[in-house]
Each structure stands twice: as C-alpha cells, then as structure tokens.
Amino acid sequence: MKHELIPLTDEERWCRALDGMATPLAHSHAYCKALSLSVEYELFLYRCDGDGGKAVCPLGVRRLSATAPPELFSPYGSGGFVTTWPSNKGHSFFAEWTDFCRREGFATAYIVQNPAIELPTDMVHEFEEQPQVVYLLDLTPPLKDMFSSLNKTHRYEIRKVDRDHTVTIAHSTPVLHEAFLELYPQTMQRVGASDCYDFSRETLKAFLEIPEMVPVGVIVGGKVEAVSLFILPEGNGRGDCNVMEYFLSASTSAGRKYSRNIIWNALEMQKKRGAGLLNLGGGVAPGDGLDRFKQRFNAVPCNLKALKQVVLSTEYKQLCLSAGVDSNSQDGYFPPYWKNRKSSTR
Structure with missing residues (x-):
C-alpha cells in the first residue's frame, strides 16, 4: 500500500485525492483551509492506495512542546476515515497504517470517526465506543x-x-x-x-x-x-x-x-x-x-467511536511522565496529557 500526507498548501493534489469519493465536507480542502485560519496546528489529508481501493482522512498534527514527537488527531468536524474497500480489507489496512505512523515518527493517533460513514467490518473493530453521543x-x-x-x-x-x-x-x-x-x-x-x-x-x-x-x-x-x-x-x-x-x-x-x-x-x-x-x-x-x-x-x-493508538510506546510513556499523568489511565481522555490544554484543539 502507498501512504501519503498531503499538505494544505497542495490544493490540487488534495482535491485529486478526493475525486470520486463520497466524503463529508470536513474532508474538503475548502473546509480545512477555513479551519486553518483559527488553529496553530498543521492540517493534512491522509491518503492510502492499494488492494483495489483507497482510504482518506483529514488529520491535524500537534506537538506537546517544540522538542516533543508529533501526534496525529482529528481536527474539528465530522471527519474520520472514508474508504472504498470491501469489509475484508480493514485488518490489513491498520497493520499498514501503524507501520506508516511509526516510520513517520508519530507517537500517538487519535481519530474520531464520522458516525454517518460506514467502515469495513474489520476496521470498525479497531475503534472504541466513546461516551459522547x-x-x-x-x-x-x-x-x-x-x-x-x-x-x-x-x-x-x-x-x-x-x-x-x-x-x-x-x-x-x-x-x-x-x-x-x-x-x-x-x-x-x-x-x-x-x-x-x-x-x-x-x-x-x-x-x-x-x-x-x-x-x-x-x-x-x-x-x-x-x-x-x-x-x-x-x-x-x-x-x-x-x-x-x-x-x-x-x-x-x-x-x-x-x-x-x-x-x-x-x-x-x-x-x-x-x-x-x-x-x-x-x-x-x-x-x-x-x-x-x-x-x-x-x-x-x-455513540461516537474513536481510534486511540499508542504508536511509539517509549515516547508516549515519556510524554506521560513529563506531564505527571498515568500512561495506563483509562479515564477516557486520550492522550491524557492533552486534557485541559487549549493547544490540544487550537
């Protein structure tokens, strides 16, 4: 599979990646460009091609500090993954996705799935049900x-x-x-x-x-x-x-x-x-x-569903330790060190 992160500056490639796909407005370049006028983090469109289909997902990239590793998360809006694969492709995709995140040095990934978008059955199993309705x-x-x-x-x-x-x-x-x-x-x-x-x-x-x-x-x-x-x-x-x-x-x-x-x-x-x-x-x-x-x-x-993924466990534990939070926390907020930080969404 081929993976890429398309920057907001490349409008033509962004729009071409979405061509022919039934995506919500939150995936569009126009929406993400408008959102970028209020936030400090960078915005990208993730695209994966292979096995006769593709997946796309809008992503924000944030850092806890200037020296901290980057982390992926869902920007404001009804985004998440949209795919063209049948139900039996989801499991192999997440193995590839995790390898991609690891290669790019992302410590964590937190992706909230649009509840109106159906995913292949194997992909759904990777998401946790959230209390938000x-x-x-x-x-x-x-x-x-x-x-x-x-x-x-x-x-x-x-x-x-x-x-x-x-x-x-x-x-x-x-x-x-x-x-x-x-x-x-x-x-x-x-x-x-x-x-x-x-x-x-x-x-x-x-x-x-x-x-x-x-x-x-x-x-x-x-x-x-x-x-x-x-x-x-x-x-x-x-x-x-x-x-x-x-x-x-x-x-x-x-x-x-x-x-x-x-x-x-x-x-x-x-x-x-x-x-x-x-x-x-x-x-x-x-x-x-x-x-x-x-x-x-x-x-x-x-109930909303979210992917909560620790990609680089050593770096994640260090981020938790530096913030004084438990890396094994199960209180629902992920990553726990972003809780109550304005920069987590801005």
Whole structure:
C-alpha cells in the first residue's frame, strides 16, 4: 500500500485525492483551509492506495512542546476515515497504517470517526465506543410522519412560530451572513463554549463562502434573532454523500427559542432535494439540555467511536511522565496529557 500526507498548501493534489469519493465536507480542502485560519496546528489529508481501493482522512498534527514527537488527531468536524474497500480489507489496512505512523515518527493517533460513514467490518473493530453521543435523524419517511414523531413540545413550538406573521425564516441572504459573524462570538461567550468552538472571524467568513455551507435564520421585525449553519450534501464532486449536518448556531438571548423552527425548515428543504440523513450532533455532555433538545426530534442516539493508538510506546510513556499523568489511565481522555490544554484543539 502507498501512504501519503498531503499538505494544505497542495490544493490540487488534495482535491485529486478526493475525486470520486463520497466524503463529508470536513474532508474538503475548502473546509480545512477555513479551519486553518483559527488553529496553530498543521492540517493534512491522509491518503492510502492499494488492494483495489483507497482510504482518506483529514488529520491535524500537534506537538506537546517544540522538542516533543508529533501526534496525529482529528481536527474539528465530522471527519474520520472514508474508504472504498470491501469489509475484508480493514485488518490489513491498520497493520499498514501503524507501520506508516511509526516510520513517520508519530507517537500517538487519535481519530474520531464520522458516525454517518460506514467502515469495513474489520476496521470498525479497531475503534472504541466513546461516551459522547450524537443524534442522527432519518429523513426518508414522509414529512407528515416525521412531524408526528416529534416530541409534543417541539410540535407545539414549531406551529406557534409558524402562525406568527412577524417571523420570517430566511436562507443564504447577505443579512444572515453579517448577523452570523456578529452573533457567533457573542453566543459562544454567553454560553461559555469550549475552546474548540473559538473560531476567528476569518474562519467564519471562509465557512460562509463554501457553497455547501448554508445559513438559515429567523428575522423578527427586521432584526436577525438566530442563525444556524447547515452543511448540505450536494455538489462539488464529493460523490454521493447524502448526509446533512447541523453545524454551528448563533443567536440573541431571545432568539434561542427559534432553533426548532430553523432545524425543521432546513431539513424540510433538504429532504425535498434528496438528503437521506441529518446529523444533529450532540450535547455538551450526555443528558444535558442540548442533548435532550436534539433527542426530541425523534433522532437515533449514536455513540461516537474513536481510534486511540499508542504508536511509539517509549515516547508516549515519556510524554506521560513529563506531564505527571498515568500512561495506563483509562479515564477516557486520550492522550491524557492533552486534557485541559487549549493547544490540544487550537
């Protein structure tokens, strides 16, 4: 098998590697370039060719210090591996992958798999189930059946707003773009969001310039009260990936109540265009208010799965020792010395 890491600076090779594959937007050069405007780590596209197929995966490369060995991890977004192999190729791939990581000097690898992307059976066995839950909503049933299956509070609130003639739901207008740029940092500060959501204005603007990244918002009395960004599953040569994603949201304090209508309006629009699945994401913590809000759409809970791999055991133990953490820690955070470090995601 042939392995390579394609740098963000080589846009042509990056796009060529994805040609014909059904990949999520998080794999695209445009998405990763936008993300790079907010982070300190380097971004690459991993590609493996051989045995009649290939695999691709967006990767970040970080170091605990200037002299520490590099480590691989999943950048923000619904990434992970996408392959074209049948189910019996996964086992041989991971042996090759581990050898590649060892040759390149990567101490660890932490890859979070997109829950909407199926992997060959042998590859799935290498991933550990995580406590984090995301919600996947099937968009194939008739719309009236989907609405009937919503939690009764969701149904009531959606109908209530629909009857309010002062409320307008808009898509992809310049006023939504400007409002999102202003409201997003205010919202993140108000809710005390994690560092991983701390995107620069340049990144947000670049996201809005991606054709598949569509803002849907609520305007009340001429004022934008809420805007959400959805990733739409169409266009630009990304194969037949038909998964829609509820990506980022921003609102005024009063505008939070319109989230149900924004999601329902966006899924209704994309259902008509053939989207088969909506990834709603999850809560900040299992069972919190945001988690329950998404569950009430009658979405199916799905535990995230991650590859947690120690490639260079001696170097890994030394990194743990230097940070004062147990190299045998089973508390779920991997690698344990990155916990509570802002640079782990920036």
